[in-house]
Amino acid sequence: MSILESKVLLKKERQLQIIHQINLHNKILSSDLSLILNVSEDTIRRDLNELASENKIVKVHGGALSKSYNVSATQADTYAYDQKKIIATKMIKLIKDGMTILTSGGTTMRAIANQLPNNLHVTFFTVSPLISLELAEHPNVEVIFLGGKISNISKISVGGEVVSKINDIKADLCVLGINGFDPEGISDSDYEVVQVKKAMIKSSRQVVATTISEKLNSDLRLRVCTLNEIDYLITELSPSHELLKPYHDLVKYIL
Amino acid sequence: MSILESKVLLKKERQLQIIHQINLHNKILSSDLSLILNVSEDTIRRDLNELASENKIVKVHGGALSKSYNVSATQADTYAYDQKKIIATKMIKLIKDGMTILTSGGTTMRAIANQLPNNLHVTFFTVSPLISLELAEHPNVEVIFLGGKISNISKISVGGEVVSKINDIKADLCVLGINGFDPEGISDSDYEVVQVKKAMIKSSRQVVATTISEKLNSDLRLRVCTLNEIDYLITELSPSHELLKPYHDLVKYIL
DNA sequence: AAATATCAGGCGAATTCATGCAATAACAAA
DNA sequence: TTTGTTATTGCATGAATTCGCCTGATATTT
Numbered sequence: 203m204s205i206l207e208s209k210v211l212l213k214k215e216r217q218l219q220i221i222h223q224i225n226l227h228n229k230i231l232s233s234d235l236s237l238i239l240n241v242s243e244d245t246i247r248r249d250l251n252e253l254a255s256e257n258k259i260v261k262v263h264g265g266a267l268s269k270s271y272n273v274s275a276t277q278a279d280t281y282a283y284d285q286k287k288i289i290a291t292k293m294i295k296l297i298k299d300g301m302t303i304l305t306s307g308g309t310t311m312r313a314i315a316n317q318l319p320n321n322l323h324v325t326f327f328t329v330s331p332l333i334s335l336e337l338a339e340h341p342n343v344e345v346i347f348l349g350g351k352i353s354n355i356s357k358i359s360v361g362g363e364v365v366s367k368i369n370d371i372k373a374d375l376c377v378l379g380i381n382g383f384d385p386e387g388i389s390d391s392d393y394e395v396v397q398v399k400k401a402m403i404k405s406s407r408q409v410v411a412t413t414i415s416e417k418l419n420s421d422l423r424l425r426v427c428t429l430n431e432i433d434y435l436i437t438e439l440s441p442s443h444e445l446l447k448p449y450h451d452l453v454k455y456i457l
Numbered sequence: 458m459s460i461l462e463s464k465v466l467l468k469k470e471r472q473l474q475i476i477h478q479i480n481l482h483n484k485i486l487s488s489d490l491s492l493i494l495n496v497s498e499d500t501i502r503r504d505l506n507e508l509a510s511e512n513k514i515v516k517v518h519g520g521a522l523s524k525s526y527n528v529s530a531t532q533a534d535t536y537a538y539d540q541k542k543i544i545a546t547k548m549i550k551l552i553k554d555g556m557t558i559l560t561s562g563g564t565t566m567r568a569i570a571n572q573l574p575n576n577l578h579v580t581f582f583t584v585s586p587l588i589s590l591e592l593a594e595h596p597n598v599e600v601i602f603l604g605g606k607i608s609n610i611s612k613i614s615v616g617g618e619v620v621s622k623i624n625d626i627k628a629d630l631c632v633l634g635i636n637g638f639d640p641e642g643i644s645d646s647d648y649e650v651v652q653v654k655k656a657m658i659k660s661s662r663q664v665v666a667t668t669i670s671e672k673l674n675s676d677l678r679l680r681v682c683t684l685n686e687i688d689y690l691i692t693e694l695s696p697s698h699e700l701l702k703p704y705h706d707l708v709k710y711i712l
Numbered sequence: 713a714a715a716t717a718t719c720a721g722g723c724g725a726a727t728t729c730a731t732g733c734a735a736t737a738a739c740a741a742a
Numbered sequence: 743t744t745t746g747t748t749a750t751t752g753c754a755t756g757a758a759t760t761c762g763c764c765t766g767a768t769a770t771t772t
Contacts, residue, residue, distance in 0.1 A: 208487065210519075212484060212486075212517050212518070212519050212520055212522065213517065213518060213519070213759090213760070213761095214515070214517040214522060215484060215522065229756050230759090232718080233717095233718095241761075241762085242761070243718085244761075244762065244763075245760085245762075247718085247719075248761085250762090251720095263717090263718065263719080263768095263770075264717080264718065264769095281768060289758065292678070315518045331586030331587070331589045331590050331602065332590060333587070334586045335586050335607075335608050335612060338608075338609050338612055341609065344606065345606065345607040345609075346605065346606050347586065347605060347606075347607050347614050348603040348604045348733085349601070349602040349603045349604025349614070349619075350599070350601065350602060350604070351599065351600065351601050351602075351606070351620070352589050352590075352592075352593045352600040352602050353593075354593050354596065354600075357590060358614065358684060359595055359602050359604070364604075367604070374604075382519070443743080467738095468749090468750070468751095487728075487729095488727095488728090490724095496751075496752085497751070497752050497753080498728080499729090499730095499751075499753080500750080500751060500752075502728085502730085503750090503751090506730095518728065518729080518758095518759060519727080519728065519759090519760085520758070522747065565732095584731070
């Protein structure tokens with residue numbers, strides 16, 4: 203054990219953290235950064251000004267924005283980010299030390315990866331480059347990327363090689379990001395993605411479906427699985443919420 | 458580690474210890490080093506300045522950071538981005554339709570992936586999640602990710618599985634991002650990364666080494682290959698530049 | 713318009729830094 | 743060994759950075 207688990211952040215480090223946060227959420231409030239990094243808002247403001255003058259971020263009243271701001275994609279993201287954070291919090295409670303977890307991609311999964319506490323010792327198998335990077339930030343997490351052809355659309359690896367690799371795994375938990383979800387089951391629109399998700403479900407002891415409530419009761423063209431194949435449904439809503447009523451008989455646990 | 462601690466450390470030894478500490482923790486405070494090594498902070502400061510001018514660490518107010526610390530930085534933010542863009546332009550000229558290309562990670566590679574013209578029809582094999590994402594933005598590019606354990610430090614997949622997968626490939630071109638480069642060859646500091654790079658070189662018809670001039674004449678602990686194993690050296694400098702003189706006899710083409 | 717939040721700029725305390733200098737250590741030649 | 747040369751180190755000084763707090767100005771919200 204080393205003596206110097208210094209809590210002191212060097213200025214440069216703090217600024218890197220700020221950039222990381224901004225890249226992740228696309229925007230950030232000075233007040234949030236102040237809380238996260240445990241320094242005064244003045245210091246944050248000075249950092250933001252400095253980073254802005256170096257052209258690394260865009261400073262706005264109250265906080266800062268990412269430089270490469272993809273309007274259409276990210277606005278939806280930021281809009282749902284709070285909800286996804288709630289989902290992440292619920293999801294993380296299911297994770298125990300020593301688990302092996304299989305995960306797909308998607309922004310909800312990304313929020314989970316980001317919120318993961320640093321003291322968890324777990325092994326993640328993933329098909330998403332983005333998630334693998336986010337997970338690799340956690341020192342006690344082992345990340346295995348299941349390689350294959352990267353789908354231009356969904357940005358996860360797909361194809362026979364991935365599927366057969368997944369078949370060789372026996373995971374404790376499968377965390378699925380969801381695109382279509384209704385009483386008939388989970389659905390998706392991309393054939394290759396469906397193959398991967400099916401394999402993931404088959405290789406896991408328990409399956410967790412995570413989705414923002416917005417996607418409830420939407421049906422896409424291809425079926426991934428029926429609801430009796432999943433163990434947990436996690437949304438940002440309270441389990442007793444009206445919208446979730448139709449699912450209480452169909453899914454084992456709703457969180 | 459008890460009685461011998463009273464032994465006086467020579468400057469070189471001390472600096473090696475400093476580098477060790479930084480590699481271990483990614484950062485270090487001058488005050489901590491002063492305690493650990495039992496010398497005054499002035500001496501530490503002088504050491505840090507020296508190591509920084511040799512480009513081995515990044516000195517900041519209060520201590521120093523590892524060079525590879527800013528992993529999650531944005532594109533425009535990456536160090537020496539303009540230079541890397543020049544390298545990317547030169548590199549891309551070597552790519553022809555239909556090629557199969559094997560690539561490592563690194564920010565230079567990222568610049569290349571980013572600058573790639575959309576009309577190129579090529580297949581990329583990569584071990585870097587970041588590069589795979591960047592490449593997947595190009596509609597006519599097929600991206601295959603070579604999966605494996607993701608190294609927390611270098612953020613590329615490493616391990617036996619990757620290496621043996623690479624051995625099965627026969628690529629036209631291998632594009633290597635470089636960390637250490639001097640007349641004796643290419644070097645790197647991470648054992649696992651070296652194994653992957655070696656395999657990549659072996660599986661490719663031609664090898665391209667790309668590096669910003671700053672990294673020329675730097676020697677890291679582990680050898681990746683000698684210079685006669687690479688075909689092209691690409692830097693941001695003109696091929697006739699003074700700094701490149703020592704390499705004209707050693708590398709086939711300098712661009 | 714009033715209430716609230718965010719801002720820029722200045723101040724002071726604490727820390728870190730660069731620099732010069734003298735004491736000491738390391739090393740090479742005699 | 744001794745002697746002379748150079749490198750290294752610790753300390754002292756004043757300068758520079760960093761950071762939290764404060765104030766009055768500006769922006770945003772209600």
